[in-house]
Amino acid sequence: MSDFDFMSFVIALVVGALAGAVGGLAGIGGSIIMLPALAIIFGYAGPDHNEQHLYIASAMCVNVVVSFFSWGKHRKAGAVRKDIAVPLAIAMCTFVLAGVLWGSSLKGVWPGRAMIVFILGYATYNIVATIRGTPEQPLDAPRPSLLKLLPIGAVTGVASGFLGIGGGIVLVPLLQAAKVPLRQAIASSAAVMWISAAIGAAFKLSLLPGHELSVIDAFALAGPMALGAVFGARAGATLTHRLKLPWLRTSIAIILAAAAVRMAYSDYKTTTSQTGIVLDEELPEQRQAEPEIRP
Numbered sequence: 001m002s003d004f005d006f007m008s009f010v011i012a013l014v015v016g017a018l019a020g021a022v023g024g025l026a027g028i029g030g031s032i033i034m035l036p037a038l039a040i041i042f043g044y045a046g047p048d049h050n051e052q053h054l055y056i057a058s059a060m061c062v063n064v065v066v067s068f069f070s071w072g073k074h075r076k077a078g079a080v081r082k083d084i085a086v087p088l089a090i091a092m093c094t095f096v097l098a099g100v101l102w103g104s105s106l107k108g109v110w111p112g113r114a115m116i117v118f119i120l121g122y123a124t125y126n127i128v129a130t131i132r133g134t135p136e137q138p139l140d141a142p143r144p145s146l147l148k149l150l151p152i153g154a155v156t157g158v159a160s161g162f163l164g165i166g167g168g169i170v171l172v173p174l175l176q177a178a179k180v181p182l183r184q185a186i187a188s189s190a191a192v193m194w195i196s197a198a199i200g201a202a203f204k205l206s207l208l209p210g211h212e213l214s215v216i217d218a219f220a221l222a223g224p225m226a227l228g229a230v231f232g233a234r235a236g237a238t239l240t241h242r243l244k245l246p247w248l249r250t251s252i253a254i255i256l257a258a259a260a261v262r263m264a265y266s267d268y269k270t271t272t273s274q275t276g277i278v279l280d281e282e283l284p285e286q287r288q289a290e291p292e293i294r295p
Contacts, residue, residue, distance in 0.1 A: 020232025056164030091153025099161020
């Protein structure tokens, strides 16, 4: 990313705006938009795909900004339940460090491949949920037990740190499964995410030099994406009340699945071409090693 120029700034700004808008429309975090876009647009320099760690760090920084503003709106609306948010925060802030450490111990190609699988899983879930429908819980529903909330926070924290996602895309469905009303699940998720994202982003940034990546490059990407995401999220929130959300979210899921397939195909091409290069380089040595047969 040493050649980050004005056009790269504009691209990052647009990516952030799209991520914010889609996030506002579909009720998801921006990372699931930003990470595939960064991978497809900026690509990777080598087969290890270590730039994925840079993209993850940048996306996590953006998640801090977006989720902070979202939390402020939910807090003013009185939708945040402290009895749910506090235990979730304890678990997520602890296990996000484990997720970051785990992901950073691997070559960037592995978190990238995990992201592909995650996006395909999300798309499938969203399509099925739209067709079946999700029953809404009453607003005075009792709080799930700590035996449910703490594991939910732990799983979300690991996924957030490993993949570089905000966590809402994992946390909200899990809270709904625990019979938390959707509005309270989204609000409590936002209240927790900006804290865990800040901790995870700081830790991820500190580990970038180990992959020969620059913290400055991460901020160079995160800055314009965060700016675009803030304005995009406002536009998405406005359109939320004018469009038919269930089928809109299904359309977004299909587009994301197509992006994941594109990433998988690119990864396959890179892997096979790299294998072909190795075989071509080894072939002369193999020929030299073969004994000459004379009549």
